[in-house]
Amino acid sequence: MRSEMVVCPWNEFWQHYSPWAPSDAIVQEGISVLENADLDGNEWAKRVDPSAGPNENAGFKSLQDIAWKLQHMENMDRHASYTLVHRPNRVPLSTISSGNHMTDGCFYPSDGFPNGTTAPLELRRTASVHEYKTKSDPKRTHDASLSYLWHHFG
Amino acid sequence: MASFWLTDIGQNRLKVVGAANYAMNENPERMFIYGVMIISLVYARRLLICACFKITIEANVFTLWYFSRSHSAMSESFDWMQVNLFCILILVDGAEWAFLKNPKIFVTVLLSFIYATPVELGFDPNVKEYTPTPPGPQYFIYTINDGEEGMAYFKTLRCLSEYRSLCISGRSTRVWKAIQIKSLDDHSPVNCAKEVVLKDIWLGQDAQTERELQTNLFTDIGAYIKRTLPGGCIPQLRESGSVYSELIQDLLGDEKWKKHFLTILFDGIGVPCKERPVSARPDPTLFDEPIDEPVAPRSQGADHSRAYSTSVLHEQTSSTSAAPAAPRTFAPKHRYFVVFQELCKAVEDLTSFSDTMNALKHAVKGHFSMSF
Numbered sequence: 001m002r003s004e005m006v007v008c009p010w011n012e013f014w015q016h017y018s019p020w021a022p023s024d025a026i027v028q029e030g031i032s033v034l035e036n037a038d039l040d041g042n043e044w045a046k047r048v049d050p051s052a053g054p055n056e057n058a059g060f061k062s063l064q065d066i067a068w069k070l071q072h073m074e075n076m077d078r079h080a081s082y083t084l085v086h087r088p089n090r091v092p093l094s095t096i097s098s099g100n101h102m103t104d105g106c107f108y109p110s111d112g113f114p115n116g117t118t119a120p121l122e123l124r125r126t127a128s129v130h131e132y133k134t135k136s137d138p139k140r141t142h143d144a145s146l147s148y149l150w151h152h153f154g
Numbered sequence: 155m156a157s158f159w160l161t162d163i164g165q166n167r168l169k170v171v172g173a174a175n176y177a178m179n180e181n182p183e184r185m186f187i188y189g190v191m192i193i194s195l196v197y198a199r200r201l202l203i204c205a206c207f208k209i210t211i212e213a214n215v216f217t218l219w220y221f222s223r224s225h226s227a228m229s230e231s232f233d234w235m236q237v238n239l240f241c242i243l244i245l246v247d248g249a250e251w252a253f254l255k256n257p258k259i260f261v262t263v264l265l266s267f268i269y270a271t272p273v274e275l276g277f278d279p280n281v282k283e284y285t286p287t288p289p290g291p292q293y294f295i296y297t298i299n300d301g302e303e304g305m306a307y308f309k310t311l312r313c314l315s316e317y318r319s320l321c322i323s324g325r326s327t328r329v330w331k332a333i334q335i336k337s338l339d340d341h342s343p344v345n346c347a348k349e350v351v352l353k354d355i356w357l358g359q360d361a362q363t364e365r366e367l368q369t370n371l372f373t374d375i376g377a378y379i380k381r382t383l384p385g386g387c388i389p390q391l392r393e394s395g396s397v398y399s400e401l402i403q404d405l406l407g408d409e410k411w412k413k414h415f416l417t418i419l420f421d422g423i424g425v426p427c428k429e430r431p432v433s434a435r436p437d438p439t440l441f442d443e444p445i446d447e448p449v450a451p452r453s454q455g456a457d458h459s460r461a462y463s464t465s466v467l468h469e470q471t472s473s474t475s476a477a478p479a480a481p482r483t484f485a486p487k488h489r490y491f492v493v494f495q496e497l498c499k500a501v502e503d504l505t506s507f508s509d510t511m512n513a514l515k516h517a518v519k520g521h522f523s524m525s526f
Contacts, residue, residue: 003482004323005171005226006434010218013229014262016431017220019188019274022265030261070261071268078269109272 174221186276189219223356224427224487298422308332328354351494414520417495424489
């Protein structure tokens, strides 16, 4: 894997790879939004006990607050497609192995954002091809190709 | 303390890469994926795996990542004091003081991701996932822009073969059983639709497509037959005996040999990966700990060499060797879709001996045609 990675200076990386580059005016407006925002101060930092080991969950809340303020900016000619959502796990992700793909927050598509603070959040938008293959046809006894015929038989 | 953080950064980088590979393998809609490392305070370490892109908050590092099938790139990590102060001071001392430190880049990055379109975040406009209502099996719709045939839409019915690579770069071949449908809005099959095979693969931009390969092959075979068959003497068959010679000559006549090749109905080229910037360079120290042993692919009998790039395999299996890994060219790739008329099955999935022998027989005949 390391041989397929390259490292790039920041400016060139952003010019080359960024999804899109907001204009200076838009960025300045974003800064103004945050300047006038009623954010949570440093309360999150007070809740962190450094002696308790990794605990990044507390720090994430502030990022969510900032992102939520930015996604409601006016005078944007774009739609805010994604919402930064915090759904913490009980176990900090920095303490688990890299093979575990647990999620405890994401940029979720705004259009499909579940209503309610306790609504389950399906972080993965799509089932895996692997699951699609095995779960839909575990013993290869059911062929999904016939499913389009089912509705004819009610 | 410093070594702890350095080690931890390497581990978290591996987590980001592993999660990106997982997301790319899981979702056929993916062309590329972003990762973001955002700086924070010493107690704010976090790996955040996202559906759309990833954020990692570590101590004193802010890094952006881009993962694609041709290469992956990481922005140089640097001291993001302005971001650090922004994050800290906006929360501790209030916004006015913090913004004197110019949080421009931080806001730029957040705005760029929040207001990005799905395509800009790496979702392929030619592949869409659908979950039918009432809930039923999930499927994908492939849009293939065939220059001659126009736009064609295919609904996946079942995954026939997939290759879950251990590297993000590579061909990432997926083969689906699919059926042609009327449009993106009307998913009912077109008239007289038959099940087909749809192959989804990443090819180097300089590589020939399957249609080009097959067209060139057919042209060469046709020219050879036209040149040699009328004389009744094919040099390669002189010592084969009369029965075998007649069998082969019968195969070569009337284009019967073509039936041993798959029939390409549609093909189309998708969106290309971004090319590598000129100033980008490999960094062998990116991950602290070497990967000891390659892990075998899941499928029994699969080609192990394709689980790795050549240089990665070399790097991982010859760690004691002094020879350096071969330099990569990071050639850009594009996605390629091809639809075959014949409904195929992976040889490894065949359960009947006669089917296996039939497949081998046809493969030998096809190969024989190519060998002239």
